[in-house]
Amino acid sequence: MQVSNGTALALDNITVTFSARGAGTTTYTAVGSTTLKIGAGEFVSVVGPTGCGKSTLLNIAAGLLEPSAGQVNVLGVPLAGLNRDAGYMFQADALLPWLSAQDNVELGLKYRGVAAEERRQRAEQWLLRVGLAGHGDRYPHQLSGGMKKRVALAQMLILDPKILLMDEPFSALDIQTRQLMENELLDLWSADRKSVVFITHDIEEAIALSDRVVVLSAGPATHPIGEFVIDLPRPRDVNEIRLTPHFVELHTQIWHAMKDEVLKGYAQSQRGEADSAQSQRA
Amino acid sequence: MAAKRKRETRLTRGRLALYHALLLGAVFIGWHLMTNPLLVSEEFARNSAFFFGKPLVVLEKTWDWFASGKIYEHLLVTLIETLLAFGIGTAAGLGVGLWLALSPLASALADPYIKAMNAMPRVILAPIFAVWFGLGILSKVALGITLVFFIVFFNVYQGVREVSPVVLNNARMLGAGPGQLLRTVYVPSAMSWVFSSLHTAVGMAFVGAVVGEYLGSSRGVGYLILQAEGAFDINSVFAGILVLTAFALALDMLVSAIEKRLLVWRPAQGETELL
Numbered sequence: 136m137q138v139s140n141g142t143a144l145a146l147d148n149i150t151v152t153f154s155a156r157g158a159g160t161t162t163y164t165a166v167g168s169t170t171l172k173i174g175a176g177e178f179v180s181v182v183g184p185t186g187c188g189k190s191t192l193l194n195i196a197a198g199l200l201e202p203s204a205g206q207v208n209v210l211g212v213p214l215a216g217l218n219r220d221a222g223y224m225f226q227a228d229a230l231l232p233w234l235s236a237q238d239n240v241e242l243g244l245k246y247r248g249v250a251a252e253e254r255r256q257r258a259e260q261w262l263l264r265v266g267l268a269g270h271g272d273r274y275p276h277q278l279s280g281g282m283k284k285r286v287a288l289a290q291m292l293i294l295d296p297k298i299l300l301m302d303e304p305f306s307a308l309d310i311q312t313r314q315l316m317e318n319e320l321l322d323l324w325s326a327d328r329k330s331v332v333f334i335t336h337d338i339e340e341a342i343a344l345s346d347r348v349v350v351l352s353a354g355p356a357t358h359p360i361g362e363f364v365i366d367l368p369r370p371r372d373v374n375e376i377r378l379t380p381h382f383v384e385l386h387t388q389i390w391h392a393m394k395d396e397v398l399k400g401y402a403q404s405q406r407g408e409a410d411s412a413q414s415q416r417a
Numbered sequence: 418m419a420a421k422r423k424r425e426t427r428l429t430r431g432r433l434a435l436y437h438a439l440l441l442g443a444v445f446i447g448w449h450l451m452t453n454p455l456l457v458s459e460e461f462a463r464n465s466a467f468f469f470g471k472p473l474v475v476l477e478k479t480w481d482w483f484a485s486g487k488i489y490e491h492l493l494v495t496l497i498e499t500l501l502a503f504g505i506g507t508a509a510g511l512g513v514g515l516w517l518a519l520s521p522l523a524s525a526l527a528d529p530y531i532k533a534m535n536a537m538p539r540v541i542l543a544p545i546f547a548v549w550f551g552l553g554i555l556s557k558v559a560l561g562i563t564l565v566f567f568i569v570f571f572n573v574y575q576g577v578r579e580v581s582p583v584v585l586n587n588a589r590m591l592g593a594g595p596g597q598l599l600r601t602v603y604v605p606s607a608m609s610w611v612f613s614s615l616h617t618a619v620g621m622a623f624v625g626a627v628v629g630e631y632l633g634s635s636r637g638v639g640y641l642i643l644q645a646e647g648a649f650d651i652n653s654v655f656a657g658i659l660v661l662t663a664f665a666l667a668l669d670m671l672v673s674a675i676e677k678r679l680l681v682w683r684p685a686q687g688e689t690e691l692l
Binding site: 199218219221222223227228229231232233234235242246275276277290291294 | 583594
């Protein structure tokens with residue numbers, strides 16, 4: 136659709152192998168030969184069974200983790216160190232608990248040496264845009280889960296990154312708050328169409344938000360096993376779009392692609408538990 | 418349930434202070450009765466007064482010290498020693514703690530020595546410090562520092578190690594350099610650990626000062642106590658202990674007040690907002 140005048144992010148043949156600390160196998164390959172391209176302005180969701188290595192893939196893209204093999208290209212340039220063109224939204228609470236909401240949003244600008252007055256103004260604008268005007272002086276523990284996510288969103292977006300990396304950002308929220316946040320994310324995104332990699336285990340969320348959904352296999356050595364272009368019209372309302380026939384059809388297709396992997400992943404986690412129980416007994 | 422309990426404690430805060438005062442009063446009255454021939458035999462009272470002193474005489478002695486101004490010179494010396502030991506020991510513990518926590522090589526290298534020095538009964542260093550630094554305040558400050566340093570050091574070290582990796586990664590993704598990470602993530606995160614250690618450290622700084630004075634000095638509250646002991650003046654000994662306790666408590670309250678100001682971001686248990 137609105138793809139793409141160029142590739143924003145390219146993961147090329149990425150393999151990630153961890154050295155296992157425990158007994159038994161010496162290494163664990165989380166990601167195996169994965170190639171993934173994200174076009175400029177494209178919203179791509181990556182879905183996969185629990186524990187398959189989705190977050191590992193995102194950490195590679197962020198430069199927080201170095202791949203064992205393969206290369207990451209950001210806007211055509213090979214990535215070395217941290218990905219300075221990307222903003223990262225974490226699954227867990229990542230706000231600095233000792234800073235107020237306002238200071239949290241200002242933080243990235245402060246790191247870049249922006250003057251205090253400009254920082255304050257821009258942070259206030261962003262708090263307004265995420266619907267938290269007047270809550271700037273609160274500390275994270277005084278905010279609800281949804282409000283914390285809004286602050287995290289503003290904290291990331293104030294730096295105007297070209298690429299957004301989002302790791303199940305709304306998975307801890309209740310379903311109503313979550314849908315609100317999804318709509319809000321789409322609103323903010325449609326304003327300037329950044330490239331987004333959105334990790335989730337929720338197929339509905341993936342379809343409702345994305346231009347493209349990539350399905351990953353169960354671990355170990357997870358890799359893409361399917362790709363679905365989501366040609367639903369934009370702007371979308373995530374609540375309403377779930378009821379359209381085409382959405383249901385896409386959901387069925389993706390679920391079929393994923394089903395076996397989910398079962399495989401479940402079986403593996405069961406076996407893993409049995410193994411660890413056995414080694415404990417031994 | 419929880420809300421109800423909270424309200425109850427709120428209501429009884431004034432009453433709690435009253436109970437505290439009553440408890441203290443009861444101890445003093447019990448002490449008084451044991452050392453005066455009102456309920457107990459004269460011999461028993463004489464004996465217990467010899468071992469424990471008489472509360473009224475202790476209070477009178479304390480009052481005399483302050484009224485005559487005799488105590489100020491000694492108190493000032495002890496407080497200066499304590500504050501210097503506390504300040505320098507805390508700063509050194511903070512600095513070395515941050516350094517070792519952030520430098521795996523230095524930490525691995527220093528680890529066995531730090532453990533050995535912490536395990537060492539450091540009070541025994543007091544005579545050595547007296548030889549090195551003389552009988553003035555320096556030897557007492559040095560002893561206090563060795564006591565304070567390790568408490569703060571271990572807490573900073575632990576605090577830095579416990580920094581949430583997610584928060585750390587977030588700050589890095591937002592563009593923090595190493596110095597900025599230290600200032601905005603490591604230090605604030607270690608602070609709650611540091612403050613819990615400071616309460617212990619205040620007491621230890623006093624121990625360093627008083628033990629140092631006790632072993633060799635010409636001024637300080639520890640010196641006063643030593644002199645009184647030499648003359649079997651048990652009342653003055655208790656008066657000295659009373660004065661030291663009061664000032665240690667005051668210093669501890671000061672630490673609490675600063676802690677409360679600096680750690681406003683920390684969630685209190687079951688905190689609700691008053692509308």
